Amino acid sequence: xxxxxxxxxxxxxxxxxxxxxxxxxxxxxxxxxxxxxxxxxxxxxxxxxxxxxxxxxxxxxxxxxxxxxxxxxxxxxxxxxxxxxxxxxxxxxxxxxxxxxxxxxxxxxxxxxxxxxxxxxxxxxxxxxxxxxxxxxxxxxxxxxxxxxxxxxxxxxxxxxxxxxxxxxxxxxxxxxxxxxxxxxxxxxxxxxxxxxxxxxxxxxxxxxxxxxxxxxxxxxxxxxxx
Amino acid sequence: xxxxxxxxxxxxxxxxxxxxxxxxxxxxxxxxxxxxxxxxxxxxxxxxxxxxxxxxxxxxxxxxxxxxxxxxxxxxxxxxxxxxxxxxxxxxxxxxxxxxxxxxxxxxxxxxxxxxxxxxxxxxxxxxxxxxxxxxxxxxxxxxxxxxxxxxxxxxxxxxxxxxxxxxxxxxxxxxxxxxxxxxxxxxxxxxxxxxxxxxxxxxxxxxxxxxxxxxxxx
Numbered sequence: 001x002x003x004x005x006x007x008x009x010x011x012x013x014x015x016x017x018x019x020x021x022x023x024x025x026x027x028x029x030x031x032x033x034x035x036x037x038x039x040x041x042x043x044x045x046x047x048x049x050x051x052x053x054x055x056x057x058x059x060x061x062x063x064x065x066x067x068x069x070x071x072x073x074x075x076x077x078x079x080x081x082x083x084x085x086x087x088x089x090x091x092x093x094x095x096x097x098x099x100x101x102x103x104x105x106x107x108x109x110x111x112x113x114x115x116x117x118x119x120x121x122x123x124x125x126x127x128x129x130x131x132x133x134x135x136x137x138x139x140x141x142x143x144x145x146x147x148x149x150x151x152x153x154x155x156x157x158x159x160x161x162x163x164x165x166x167x168x169x170x171x172x173x174x175x176x177x178x179x180x181x182x183x184x185x186x187x188x189x190x191x192x193x194x195x196x197x198x199x200x201x202x203x204x205x206x207x208x209x210x211x212x213x214x215x216x217x218x219x220x221x222x223x224x225x226x227x
Numbered sequence: 228x229x230x231x232x233x234x235x236x237x238x239x240x241x242x243x244x245x246x247x248x249x250x251x252x253x254x255x256x257x258x259x260x261x262x263x264x265x266x267x268x269x270x271x272x273x274x275x276x277x278x279x280x281x282x283x284x285x286x287x288x289x290x291x292x293x294x295x296x297x298x299x300x301x302x303x304x305x306x307x308x309x310x311x312x313x314x315x316x317x318x319x320x321x322x323x324x325x326x327x328x329x330x331x332x333x334x335x336x337x338x339x340x341x342x343x344x345x346x347x348x349x350x351x352x353x354x355x356x357x358x359x360x361x362x363x364x365x366x367x368x369x370x371x372x373x374x375x376x377x378x379x380x381x382x383x384x385x386x387x388x389x390x391x392x393x394x395x396x397x398x399x400x401x402x403x404x405x406x407x408x409x410x411x412x413x414x415x416x417x418x419x420x421x422x423x424x425x426x427x428x429x430x431x432x433x434x435x436x437x438x439x440x441x442x443x444x445x446x
Contacts, residue, residue: 066427067420068385070392071399075420078412167292174392181294188302195306202291202299209290 010200013187017201020180027100027177028169032162034105039112046117057113064110069168072103077175100172108165115161119154120146159216163209170205231414238405242419245401252315252387252397256322257380263323264330271335281331288328293386297321301393318390325386326379333375337368370445377434384427398422 010017042064046057077099085091094102123146131141173182184197191197271281301317304310311317341364349359391400402419406412 062428063424066424066431068388068423068427070388071420071423074399074403075416078406079416082413170292171294171389173294181298184298193306194302198295198299198303199307202295202303205295206287206291209292210286213290 007196007200007203009187009191009193009196013183013197016183016187017180020178020183023097023177023179023182024169024172027097027104027172027179028166030097030101031104031108031169032165034101035108035112035165036158038106038109040116042109042113043116043120046113047120061110061113064107065114067107067110069104069107069171070174072107073100073171073175076100076103076106096172096175096177099175100169100177104165104168104172108161108168111161111164112158115154115157116150118157119150122153123149156216156219159219160213163212163216166212167205167209231409231411234405234409235415235418238401241401241405242398245396245398248315248395249384249387249397249399252319252322252390252395253380253384256319256387257326257383259319259323260326260330260379260383261376263327265334267327267331268334268338271331272338285328285331288325289332291325293321293325294389294392296324297389297393300324314390314393314395318387318393318395322383322386322390326383329379329382330376333372333379334368336375337372338364340371341367370442373438373441374435377431377438380434381427381431384430388423 042057042060044057046054046061048054048057077094077096080099080102081092081094127145127149128141131145132138136144170179170181172179173185176182180201184201188194188197267281267284270277271285274281297318300311300321301314304317304320305312311320345363345367346359349363350356354362387397388399390397391403394400398419402415405415409415
């Protein structure tokens with residue numbers, strides 16, 4: 001029994017695993033930035049006064065939210081370079097990190113767009129009207145009145161979406177990004193022992209994400225009470 | 228008709244077999260997750276000294292990435308507890324493990340959302356605790372929980388694509404196999420991606436409508 005729960009192999013390979021975790025962090029940050037930027041753009045397009053544009057924004061959001069992340073990863077890694085090649089006439093391959101960033105960032109942008117929209121629509125209309133009555137332009141009203149208030153209500157939601165993205169970023173080993181799960185698979189095969197590494201990875205992620213979620217929950221309650 | 232179109236048509240039986248496996252995985256893991264989630268929720272609410280176990284289960288299910296769980300159940304459980312013996316079982320266990328954590332919390336929110344006065348009224352009419360729970364609390368709670376169930380089912384369908392990583396022959400597995408045999412991923416992977424998106428949109432909107440109708444018929 002004690003042999004079964006022996007996690008020393010996980011400790012022995014900590015440097016390799018740490019390097020994998022750094023790659024996870026890189027993919028996470030890159031796709032987070034892409035997701036937030038695209039999400040904000042998609043949200044603004046969706047709220048645009050022109051109906052056709054708004055509908056296109058809505059369709060984009062629905063499409064992102066209905067796409068399984070794994071399918072997106074595989075598609076962006078294997079199909080997207082071909083399509084780019086056909087369009088430009090230059091044969092290219094995506095670095096796995098590029099494919100992973102595109103796939104995870106674009107899928108996440110659908111969820112971020114919804115969080116942004118909820119935050120923006122939660123700002124009372126009266127505030128906008130008051131700002132306009134005071135002579136602010138619509139752009140200025142949005143930047144100075146709507147966005148700061150919206151940002152506050154949507155922060156907890158954006159945080160939990162980001163944790164979701166962190167969880168999804170463990171997937172990228174399927175397109176050979178050398179992240180932590182990739183290293184776990186390599187070492188397990190080399191050592192012919194699957195148990196210690198997979199169990200170690202599961203426990204580590206559980207602790208990491210549990211701590212992050214608890215922090216966000218506490219912070220989230222705090223901001224909500226303030227507002 | 229070009230070669231690829233014919234090749235795809237020739238492989239429709241494979242794709243249908245994949246869809247079948249995907250459907251099985253989704254239904255089994257969701258049913259198990261709902262049952263386990265209900266038990267865990269009861270343990271969490273009324274378990275007394277065993278509450279911490281329910282909390283650990285819920286937190287572990289919710290806070291571990293599905294891919295990590297899938298690999299863990301598939302490759303580590305056999306050494307830890309000598310089960311499951313095949314990857315199909317491992318796949319639905321992993322999916323159910325994750326969803327049971329979310330569904331347990333859904334059950335809890337639903338049960339706690341039922342007004343206390345309802346229970347008191349039932350008790351004062353002479354119903355026992357279990358009868359009151361079964362006849363008064365549960366039906367109202369289930370109605371309130373329906374939308375969360377739909378969301379979680381969609382999550383299960385999306386996560387089910389991952390089981391191909393542990394060689395369970397679902398739709399994604401069949402697509403990847405054909406892509407590698409033909410050495411041409413463009414059409415088949417795009418087709419399957421489209422299939423998944425259409426499935427998921429259809430399931431989400433269909434179930435949501437059914438849910439709204441159900442709620443409207445009682446409200």
